[in-house]
Amino acid sequence: MYRYDEFDAALVRERIAEFSDQVDRRSSGELTEDEFKPLRLMNGVYLQLHAYMARVAVPYGVMNGRQMRQLAHVARTYDKGYGHFTTRTNIQFNWPALQDLPAILTDLAEVEMHAIQTSGNCIRNVTTDVFAGVAADEIEDPRPWCEIIRQWSTIHPEFSFLPRKFKIAVIGAAKDRAAIRTHDVGLQIVRGEDGQTAFRVFVGGGQGRLPHIAQEIASAVPGRSLLAYLTAILRAYNLLGRRDNIHKARIKILVAAIGIDAFRDEVERQFAILRQEDLRIPDEELARIQAYFTPPPFETVPAISPSYDAARRLNPEFARFTRSNLRDHKQAGYGAIIVSLKPIGGVPGDITAAQMEVVADLAEKFAFNEVRASYEQNLVLPHVRLDDAHAVWSRLREAGLATANADLATDIIACPGLDYCSLANARSIPVAQALSRQLADAALLEKLGPVRINISGCINACGHHHVGHIGVLGVDRKGEEYYQITVGGSPDEQAALGEIVGRSLPADEVAPAIARALDRYLEIRHDGELFIDTVRRLGADPFRTAIYELTDAAA
Amino acid sequence: MQLLEHAQNGVRLTVSTPEEDIRAAAAANDSLILEFEAFRDGRGFSLAAVLRGQGYRGSLIAAGKILPDQARHLRRCGFDAVELSPGADAAPWRRMDQVFSAAYQPASGDDRLVWRQRHAAPEDPATLAARLNAQWGDADAEDLLKAVLDPALARKAAAISSFGAEAAVLLHLISRVRPDLPVVFLETGQHFFQTLAYRRELTERLGLTDVREIKPGAAALSKADPRGDLWRSQPDTCCAVRKIQPLAQALTGFDTRITGRKRYQNSQRADLMPVEANEDVLTVNPLAKWSANQVEDWLLDHELPRHPLVEQGYPSIGCWPCTRAVAADEDARDGRWAGQDKTECGIHERMLVPAC
Numbered sequence: 001m002y003r004y005d006e007f008d009a010a011l012v013r014e015r016i017a018e019f020s021d022q023v024d025r026r027s028s029g030e031l032t033e034d035e036f037k038p039l040r041l042m043n044g045v046y047l048q049l050h051a052y053m054a055r056v057a058v059p060y061g062v063m064n065g066r067q068m069r070q071l072a073h074v075a076r077t078y079d080k081g082y083g084h085f086t087t088r089t090n091i092q093f094n095w096p097a098l099q100d101l102p103a104i105l106t107d108l109a110e111v112e113m114h115a116i117q118t119s120g121n122c123i124r125n126v127t128t129d130v131f132a133g134v135a136a137d138e139i140e141d142p143r144p145w146c147e148i149i150r151q152w153s154t155i156h157p158e159f160s161f162l163p164r165k166f167k168i169a170v171i172g173a174a175k176d177r178a179a180i181r182t183h184d185v186g187l188q189i190v191r192g193e194d195g196q197t198a199f200r201v202f203v204g205g206g207q208g209r210l211p212h213i214a215q216e217i218a219s220a221v222p223g224r225s226l227l228a229y230l231t232a233i234l235r236a237y238n239l240l241g242r243r244d245n246i247h248k249a250r251i252k253i254l255v256a257a258i259g260i261d262a263f264r265d266e267v268e269r270q271f272a273i274l275r276q277e278d279l280r281i282p283d284e285e286l287a288r289i290q291a292y293f294t295p296p297p298f299e300t301v302p303a304i305s306p307s308y309d310a311a312r313r314l315n316p317e318f319a320r321f322t323r324s325n326l327r328d329h330k331q332a333g334y335g336a337i338i339v340s341l342k343p344i345g346g347v348p349g350d351i352t353a354a355q356m357e358v359v360a361d362l363a364e365k366f367a368f369n370e371v372r373a374s375y376e377q378n379l380v381l382p383h384v385r386l387d388d389a390h391a392v393w394s395r396l397r398e399a400g401l402a403t404a405n406a407d408l409a410t411d412i413i414a415c416p417g418l419d420y421c422s423l424a425n426a427r428s429i430p431v432a433q434a435l436s437r438q439l440a441d442a443a444l445l446e447k448l449g450p451v452r453i454n455i456s457g458c459i460n461a462c463g464h465h466h467v468g469h470i471g472v473l474g475v476d477r478k479g480e481e482y483y484q485i486t487v488g489g490s491p492d493e494q495a496a497l498g499e500i501v502g503r504s505l506p507a508d509e510v511a512p513a514i515a516r517a518l519d520r521y522l523e524i525r526h527d528g529e530l531f532i533d534t535v536r537r538l539g540a541d542p543f544r545t546a547i548y549e550l551t552d553a554a555a
Numbered sequence: 556m557q558l559l560e561h562a563q564n565g566v567r568l569t570v571s572t573p574e575e576d577i578r579a580a581a582a583a584n585d586s587l588i589l590e591f592e593a594f595r596d597g598r599g600f601s602l603a604a605v606l607r608g609q610g611y612r613g614s615l616i617a618a619g620k621i622l623p624d625q626a627r628h629l630r631r632c633g634f635d636a637v638e639l640s641p642g643a644d645a646a647p648w649r650r651m652d653q654v655f656s657a658a659y660q661p662a663s664g665d666d667r668l669v670w671r672q673r674h675a676a677p678e679d680p681a682t683l684a685a686r687l688n689a690q691w692g693d694a695d696a697e698d699l700l701k702a703v704l705d706p707a708l709a710r711k712a713a714a715i716s717s718f719g720a721e722a723a724v725l726l727h728l729i730s731r732v733r734p735d736l737p738v739v740f741l742e743t744g745q746h747f748f749q750t751l752a753y754r755r756e757l758t759e760r761l762g763l764t765d766v767r768e769i770k771p772g773a774a775a776l777s778k779a780d781p782r783g784d785l786w787r788s789q790p791d792t793c794c795a796v797r798k799i800q801p802l803a804q805a806l807t808g809f810d811t812r813i814t815g816r817k818r819y820q821n822s823q824r825a826d827l828m829p830v831e832a833n834e835d836v837l838t839v840n841p842l843a844k845w846s847a848n849q850v851e852d853w854l855l856d857h858e859l860p861r862h863p864l865v866e867q868g869y870p871s872i873g874c875w876p877c878t879r880a881v882a883a884d885e886d887a888r889d890g891r892w893a894g895q896d897k898t899e900c901g902i903h904e905r906m907l908v909p910a911c
Contacts, residue, residue, distance in 0.1 A: 006706035007669040010656055018654040022624060025647065031622075038595060039624055121595070151659040151669070157631035158604050158662065161597025227660075238601040239574055275608050278661040284674045 001062050001370060002147050002292045004112045011154070012109045015116055019043045020102050042122055042160065044115025045101060049422045054093045054104060055118040060128045060146035060170075061089035061373040065360035068371055070111040072356035078104050083356070085341060085349040087413060087464055088167070089127050089373040090118050094420055116154060121162045123153035123234075127169045129177045130374035133295065134382050136330040138172035140189045140197055144290040145226070146170050148281055152227050159234050163241035164249035166234065167206075178375055179491035181205045181214040182467055184251045185233060190220055197223035203233060203263070204255030205495075207461035212252040213495045215260045217267065223286075228279040232271035240266065296368035296383055301333035305386035320442060321393055321404040333386055337367075338406040339379040339396060344440040345433050348414040349377035358399040366392050375491075377413055378406065409451040409518060410436045413464055417457030417474060418481070424457035426474025426481035431455055431510050438511040439518070448518055451531045452491070467491040469532045470514055471498045483510045485547060487517070487540045490532055501544040513547040520546035556626065556652060557636035558645045563588055563616055570599035581606050585613035588638065594620045600632040607633035607663035626652035633663035656705045677709065680810075684832035687839075692829045696841035699829055700732045703811065703839050710837065712811035713737040715802070715902070718754040719872040720887075721850050723761075723859040725815035725842060730761035736813075739805045741902075742768045743797035744776070745786070745874040749863040756860055769805040771797045786876045790892060794900040797874070802902050811837045814903065817845050820871075821888050821898060838903075847887070873900065 004012075019039075026036040044055040056071070063071075071091060075083045078100045079093040086092060096104060108114055117124055126149045128142045129135065149168060153159070159166070169180040170187040180186025182205045192198030198220035205214030221229045237251045240258075255263045312319040325338040339359055341349050351359075359379055363371045366388045367381040374380055384392055396402035405411045412435060415421065417428030432455050439445060454468030458475075465471030471486035483505050486498030505513055518531070520542055525534045535543065566580055567588040581587055587606075589599045603615055617629045618638035626648050629637060639645065657667045678686070691699040704712060714729055716722045716738055729736050740754060758766045775796055779785060785793040806812060817840075818827050827843045842850070854861065864872055868880035870887040881890040888898065 005673070006709065007657055007673065010706040011659075011669075014655045018624075018651070021647070021650065021654075030644075030647070035594065035622055039622075121597075154659055155655065156660055157628040157658070158600045159597070160628060161595055161600065161625070235601050235604070239598055243596055243598075270605075273605070273608060282670055282674060285670045288673065 001064060002059075002143075002289065008112070008151075009109075012112075012114050012116070015043070015114065015155070016102060016105045016109060019105065023098075023102070038120055038161070041120035042117055043101075043105070044118035045098075046119060047422070048094065048420050049418075050420070051095050052098050052101070053420070054096045054101060054115060055086070056091050056093070056108060056113060056115050057118045057125045058089050058091060058113075058373050059150050060126055060132075060143055061130060062143065063371045063373070064369045065364040065371070067111045067113055068356050068360035068363065070107060070113065072353040072360070074104055074107060075353040075356065077107075082350055082352045084347070084416065085351065085373050085377045085379070087375050087377060087462070088118075088125055089130075089375065090125055091373070092416075094416070119165075120160075121164050121166075122160045123156060123162075123166045123168065126150055126153070127167075127178055127375065129171045129173065130372045130376075130380050131177060131327060131336060131382070132172060133293065134327070134329050134336045135173055135175075135177075136328065137175055138189075139191065140172045141293050142170040142172035142187075142189055143293045144286070145187070145189070145223075147289050147292070148227070148286070149230070152230075158231075159238060162234070162238055163243045164246070164251075166237075166251070168230075174493060176491070176493040176495070179464070179467065179495070181493075181495035182207055182464065182491055183214060185230065186214050187226075192220045192222055194222075199223065199226055199229075201229065201233075204252040204260070206250045206252040207464060207466050208250065209247055209459040209461075210253065211461065211466040211497050212256060213497065214252075215255065217260060217264050224280050225276065227281060228274050228276040229267075229271060231279060232267045232274060235270045235274075236263065236266045295331070296370070298331045298334065298383070299385070301385065301387070303332040305333060305389075308386040308389055311390040315390075317404075318390060318393055320446065321402055322389065324404045324408055324446070325402070325406040326389060329383065331383070334383055335386055335389060337381045337384050337389065337392055337396075338374070339381060339401050340403040340405055340411070341378050341401070342405055342411050342436065343400055343403050344410060345437050347429050348412050348432050351379075355399050355401055358395060358401065362392055362395055376407070376411060378411070404442060405445060407450045407452070408445045409439045409448050409453055410445060412436060412453045412455060413468070414455040415457050415462035417455075417463075421457060421462075423460055424474065425459075425476035426457050426483065427507075428455045428457040428463055428472075428474060431472060431474075431483060431507055434508070435511040435514060438515050447522065449530055451518065453514065454489075464491065465489070466497045467495065468498060469535065470517065472510060472514075473504075475504050477504065481507055483507065485510070485513065487543045488532070488535045494536075499540045501540055501547055505547075512550070516546040516549055517543040556630040556634065558648055559616065559636050559638045560645075561638075563618070563636075563638055565616070567618070569619075570596060570602060574602065574605060577602050578606065578609065581609075581611045581613065586616070587613060588616045588618050589634075591617065591619035591621050594622050594625065597628075600628055603629070603633040604663055623647035623651045627655065631658065631662040656701070680832040680835055680837055683708070684828075684830040684837060687830040688828055693844075696845070697728050697732060699839070699841045700728055700813070703813070703830070703837070704733055704736070710811040711809050712813060712839075713739055713806060713809040714813040715739050715741075715806075716815065717741070717873065718750055718757060718862070720862050720865050720870050721817075721854075722815055723757055723861070724845075724850055724853050725813070726757060726761055726763060727853075727857060727859055728841060729813070730763055734762050735764045737809070738763055738766045739802065740766055740768050741798050741802060742770050743874050744771065745783070745797065745876055747864060747872065747875045747878075750872060753860070753862050760860060767805065769801045771801050772804075775800065786874070790877060790895065790897055791901070794902075798900050798902050810835050811839060813839045813841065815842055816840045816903065817842050817847075817850070819845075819847055821886065823899065 025031045046053040078096045084092045126146045166184045168185045169178045169183045172189045186202035188200040201218040202214035203217045242248045327336040372380040412432045414428040414432040418424035452469045454465045455472040456463035456465040465473045467489040473484045489498030490496045565586045566584045569590045616636045617634045691702045779796045829843045831838045879890045
């Protein structure tokens, strides 16, 4: 993984000095709260319902054991002993005191971490495929490009006061495991005509109250022109994006308003007048960064591990875990293990300091000192020898991190909701917990297969409910918390927005209604057909009927 | 970037003006004022970048609602100047403009770019010293210090301090720029006890985190000065054993040494340059051009603790056997090796030689 050199370290140090100066000027009244707000947001500091919240960047979701331990230290020292991983692969601390923030940032800087641009109207933490460098289907590891984009976008002089936030995701395979089409800009590595690295570029995706799936703006931008092309997109957006209405300020609204072709013309015009040679990544710099992401020193071992196979035969619980939470690795004899932050009845994405330390230990001992944070709010130990999988599972199980539900119905993505967030209309966490309990049966879960359920506490859609196979949106109906259900959304290469099935339901009816929809799926699916494929084949109707069955009967 | 205290005359357009109108205005004028209507409205940054990218060479002035925290954004996007609102304090503007020593991404401004610096061949020390003297020799000592410690230069730096009468000034500057900079203190074994107490007090007060106490080697000491009275007969040898040799060892691996020497201290130091180069080693004297009054004012203004012997008439303090108080009509360093030809212990001459 990438390591800071003296330049990176100095920049983070200077950023803390800058922020301290800003905090001082806010304290003395030199800066008004209105002026201070965007500055603190660009340092990851939010004001929530009950307290400040600090959002720490995990660039493209990659961490080492030492960093994970430091996050545990921050959770324990400055917070209530836990943290919350987000779909942007960042981690949030919900209870820090404002006066502790410089100390928190200093502690983070010690392990090459920061909170720069985790919020605010600027370019946010770039995300990628959690299986980068692991998956056999990738044509190139996207992480070096993520690091290049991270550096290029950090404290950008031109793009720090955009109309609205700006999110970029990069993948290296045709299979989209990073939801790039829900991003302001999605990048997919392809081979250019010359055989060199190029990028298929999508623009104008986004969720919130006016969700859009991103559209293709370019089919193969050469790697060396990537930063110039991104600059052209951002420049066009910065100049033309709406600033009169916060709900219409994202690039998706601009693209939808003028149309993808007109927007492409505008980007190409800006691209043509840019000084591209300045923005060309120097070859030696690309090589320097790529060198950090060479594969770890894998051992040459057989693809089959007798001890792993034996453990699976002897222990059905372990076998079930491997079926759901262990993914194939391109290196023979290795696998990637998904550490579930979705225990039955738990808070999706939450992790205690003690659990962080267990994961740090396991990463150091068994995964070449690497941990990844995933879009699904889980963690991944990316390179585990199959011989070691049982030992890893045992430790995870003791720590409550081995729920066998990765990508299954209880692997729920949820925002913090009204329990924490000042924007929310309704709580997300209790609904997620009730649903998780309702679907807790492991055999049922496995029978249902991959189903993505997403819950957002308000239309800002931090829980990505628009692109859940089943989405749940909290709404405020005359002061009561109600929930609207969508079916058929998808965040992947066949990205789609879910269809609202009907009127919203009170909190206690959500879990039973979704359970009925899933039962209906089991009745009507073809052999081996996934939930989302059944929805694509038959539409939302059968599920609508199931969801409202009992309530209609009662009415 | 220039900070302008008065409203400027010239073509004034708001940042909500369409790009093509701005470009037309730039083509017809050699000075443009772009007015920001809200500091959150970042269009002005892109407009400036477009104009500079298109080769506009005229002056570009930012005005209206902008924060000091946006100073470097303005500069790097191609603005030459900012029209401050009436009564605005210029200090935070200057401070915020210079917060970062380098930038990752190329922009219109002339910042040193990380991506280029990472792969650039390093300047040779003589050229570097000449450049630093030209660029920072007359600037604030703190700015010189920052420039020398800029990670872009990749120098391995350490400071040397006697924790004597005026040492607090340099150490104070270091604490503001880089409190974790290694500071070498030669514990000769013959210091006044007040110096040792002062070292502890000042270190703690300034929050210096890497003060290194360097002692003479026990073997060398027992051989050369078994009774601890070498200073009586051979003060030069005494300095060699207790200062010069231990220092050479302590500075091994450091190619940049920072001292608190000043021109006014004695005639040998009268031509001292802020930055000196010798082979691979830089010696940096941020206070070289300071006057005694400036030093005194700095100590007072920043309420820095004084060496306890100063008020007893010791303006320059070394080891106790070779230091005495001076009379009102004597020079500051007249109390060092008084009655001998010797005026310097020799560490600073030797320091110019690369450490082995």
